[in-house]
Amino acid sequence: MNIADDSGRSPVPSTVRKAWPHSDFVQDLAELQRVGPLTHCNSNSVGAALMANVLLAVGASPAMIAAREEVVEFAALASGVLINLASVTEDRADNLLLSAEAAQRAGTPWVFDPVAIGVLKFRTRLAHELLRFKPAVIKGNASEILALAGLDGHAKGVDATVPSVDALASALELARQSGAVIVITGAVDFVTDGRQIIEIPGGHPVMARVTGTGCALGALIAAFLGVSPTPLRAASAAAAVFAVAGEQAGSETTGPGSFVVRFLDLLSQLGGVQAG
Amino acid sequence: MNIADDSGRSPVPSTVRKAWPHSDFVQDLAELQRVGPLTHCNSNSVGAALMANVLLAVGASPAMIAAREEVVEFAALASGVLINLASVTEDRADNLLLSAEAAQRAGTPWVFDPVAIGVLKFRTRLAHELLRFKPAVIKGNASEILALAGLDGHAKGVDATVPSVDALASALELARQSGAVIVITGAVDFVTDGRQIIEIPGGHPVMARVTGTGCALGALIAAFLGVSPTPLRAASAAAAVFAVAGEQAGSETTGPGSFVVRFLDLLSQLGGVQAG
């Protein structure tokens, strides 16, 4: 896919667009499978079980800690942390702030998944508070990235209503301002650190019919943060895993029920490493 | 199935019993798939993921909001709301009351699923408080409907111990008193607004072996409330979807694990609309 518009002008002329090197993918995946990075998922998401199962299938070691005291302690033990806003409560919001602060203090890189911000005022405020603790990666659909950049993302509940490319200019700006790598999910995923833009096509439309797939991608980015040399590589590796396994699983199955089963099986077989 | 007893006398002589028109089903399902109604599920249910996956498979747009402030705000954004008592906590109970009140104020129709009431005093009290906010539909098994009508439903945990037809007289009375459409689930489902009784046979016994199927039906009724012309039609459409897809999935599979997979696949293929 070429993100330049029909006139041939690119909307983001000062950046370099490219496909992500396959050799980086192979190397980071092998490292993840060797290390089994301890990944703390702060999430109340209805898809938390899928999140844990995706990490286990690929070869990471998920932890879903929820007590206030433990959340702080665990930010230093984990090699990557996820902060996910799905189904957040007022109580849980305090935990997320404590976790993000503790991760920053401990030098543990963390992923921010601002689920459904823009739709609701409470979590939009919370999202901006969390940004102070400097996430390594921010992952969202186009509506969420636009909302985080202060624009109207036209979200419908948790779903984006605009294609990922429409948030690209905002993502570049957000990357430069925040220092985080930005991932915009969609039919094509974009990953950018504000200078490079990596395009990752793949996946399958049925993934939008399975609750928690987006949340699970956030968790997998946090797992790769524990092994990849840079946040840009971590985010790209996770997105590539989802693109490749999602596309294959989608093409081999006939609906969202059988898709998840096949997706998890394929994740456990990536790189020739069989589950168990 | 004929609900009249052997003597030929009907237990509910003043009402009309009938099958639900297939054309209504086709029309309401097509409308749901066209609109993708935003449906807010207030639930702590262990089956919340199934709930979301059922809505996504059929073509609705689920949201599982949990922060107090957001619950109130979202009742006006959604086209249908579910209030489900499974695994309710004291804290969560306040949210449910706020959500029901906000839904009533905003004119958003809501479904009440009084899971396991009758067994436990706390949620029996809560259920009666919630009724003040006028649900459009109340869905329960025979034990729950009997308990809500003030009778002993002989529940065993979350499971009914009596057939759905045994709660029919109570359901009619409850419908007239509350103004809500009542759904009694069981081997045969009954849907009534206090005048008409619609019988919906189908489904499969294995559905009782999968956690959250009843909760997911409540969520699907809330989704249909956003598109069907009446609550009676919304409740009937959702029950018919479960009856048809459940019966087919049950007949094609050999246990609860493979049942869920096939059920979700079939839901995504209803009416010829393929997932994605």
Add this chain to the structure above:
Amino acid sequence: MNIADDSGRSPVPSTVRKAWPHSDFVQDLAELQRVGPLTHCNSNSVGAALMANVLLAVGASPAMIAAREEVVEFAALASGVLINLASVTEDRADNLLLSAEAAQRAGTPWVFDPVAIGVLKFRTRLAHELLRFKPAVIKGNASEILALAGLDGHAKGVDATVPSVDALASALELARQSGAVIVITGAVDFVTDGRQIIEIPGGHPVMARVTGTGCALGALIAAFLGVSPTPLRAASAAAAVFAVAGEQAGSETTGPGSFVVRFLDLLSQLGGVQAG
């Protein structure tokens, strides 16, 4: 498997090691399927849905009660209770203590699953408080059992890093001190009351790649406590169910996604009883 070391000396010379009689297994399973024991699972585990689905598949009746008042009331209604520390919060910790106390007072046997203790100080303290209420069974991996016995279990998040046999001496000591039956899970499971040691081989490595399988075993032990003549038999029956169905499901499938599907189907077919 022989737990004696190479020199021929057994590490636990005063105990009797044996396989568990198959006839006990058949008898206890048939009783569970006949009674459908009401089993209260106190858990915030990300695997709570799997927990409920495993109980339903085998034929028990799970309840996941979470309100403080209800937790106390339900401890007397249930025939077995599970206390599981996964994803515990400060609020939830109070509930667990109340539930354990109420179970002890009501004479309802309970299972303690000290998930990830040793790693985090908060839950290590909580675990020792809970032990005062005399669980009938304590189930953990080697790291958790070692930590509960006051040793360093070298846990990595929720995963054990040592084989189950390494915790056997500690388990015997813990059984004698606490009066509980101890289950150490691993490639071989050990069940002991401090005098007998029952070895249960089986299962499949892929089970470590599915979130909540360990938690579900704890729930199944609680279900068997409602029907088996002794805690030793309850724990052994549950472990044997997992060993047999897990081994078969693992050998018939190609990854964690298809494993769970087949595992639940097989659980519903145990002893010739088909789901539904």
